[in-house]
Amino acid sequence: xxxxxxxxxxxxxxxxxxxxxxxxxxxxxxxxxxxxxxxxxxxxxxxxxxxxxxxxxxxxxxxxxxxxxxxxxxxxxxxxxxxxxxxxxxxxxxxxxxxxxxxxxxxxxxxxxxxxxxxxxxxxxxxxxxxxxxxxxxxxxxxxxxxxxxxxxxxxxxxxxxxxxxxxxxxxxxxxxxxxxxxxxxxxxxxxxxxxxxxxxxxxxxxx
Numbered sequence: 001x002x003x004x005x006x007x008x009x010x011x012x013x014x015x016x017x018x019x020x021x022x023x024x025x026x027x028x029x030x031x032x033x034x035x036x037x038x039x040x041x042x043x044x045x046x047x048x049x050x051x052x053x054x055x056x057x058x059x060x061x062x063x064x065x066x067x068x069x070x071x072x073x074x075x076x077x078x079x080x081x082x083x084x085x086x087x088x089x090x091x092x093x094x095x096x097x098x099x100x101x102x103x104x105x106x107x108x109x110x111x112x113x114x115x116x117x118x119x120x121x122x123x124x125x126x127x128x129x130x131x132x133x134x135x136x137x138x139x140x141x142x143x144x145x146x147x148x149x150x151x152x153x154x155x156x157x158x159x160x161x162x163x164x165x166x167x168x169x170x171x172x173x174x175x176x177x178x179x180x181x182x183x184x185x186x187x188x189x190x191x192x193x194x195x196x197x198x199x200x201x202x203x204x205x206x207x208x
Contacts, residue, residue, distance in 0.1 A: 048082040059086065059093050060101045071107070080113040087117045095121060102126055112155060119158065127158050135164040143173040150176070154183035162188040166195050174204055181207070 048062050057065070063079045083101075086093040095118070102114045115126035134156075137149035150168060153161040165187060168180035181199070184192055202208040 045078055045082050045085065048079070058097065060097045060104075063101060064104060067105070067107075076107050076110050080110050083110070083113050083117055087120055090121070095123065099126070108152070109155075112152075116156070116158075124158075124160070127156060128160055130156055131158065131161045131164060135161075138164065138168060143171075143176050146171065146173070146176045147179045150179040150183040154179075154186040157186055159187060159189060162192055166192065169195060169199065174207065177207055 048059060048066070055062075059082070063082065066075055067079060083093070083098070098114055098118060102111055102118075105111050105114070111126075112130055115130045118125070119127040131153060134149050134152040137145050140146055140149070146168065150165060153165055162184055165180055165183045168176055169184070171177050171180060177199075181196060184196065188195075199207055
């Protein structure tokens, strides 16, 4: 988080500097509160990934307990970062524990991160499951539903999603077509360039 603001004038038109001082104080307080929140979250991430005599619970148990207590977006982000940080540490987070954690969770963002970590370990079964679930909505008659599915596929950053995304480049809805382009950029590679070349001369400037 970054706080950017211009320095206010020394006094207001009435010659009273109190509002300026109060605004500066509030900004300083907000900045301090944000720094404390970031430090607290970093401590939570460390606590999840560290096994000690005082807290012998496994990583999976800690994550489940944390989210059972408060399944907030903040705690989801903390759990997701902890999983990501342990991607290469099979001793602290074995594959079996990671798979079990995937099955026990319901938040789509956390499940996707777990699937991505498993993919980096050479097991694509979970990420392919994520892609399969998301692509079912690509045939929905509602363009908004198709767009949402494309966003979810883009988040996987996995090449397997590109094949599911590609047909939507020909969608009749311009919004869907644009999201398909963005999703393909996030998941595809040079082999997919030929799929978008025809859109260079599309009559809609936003597409071309």
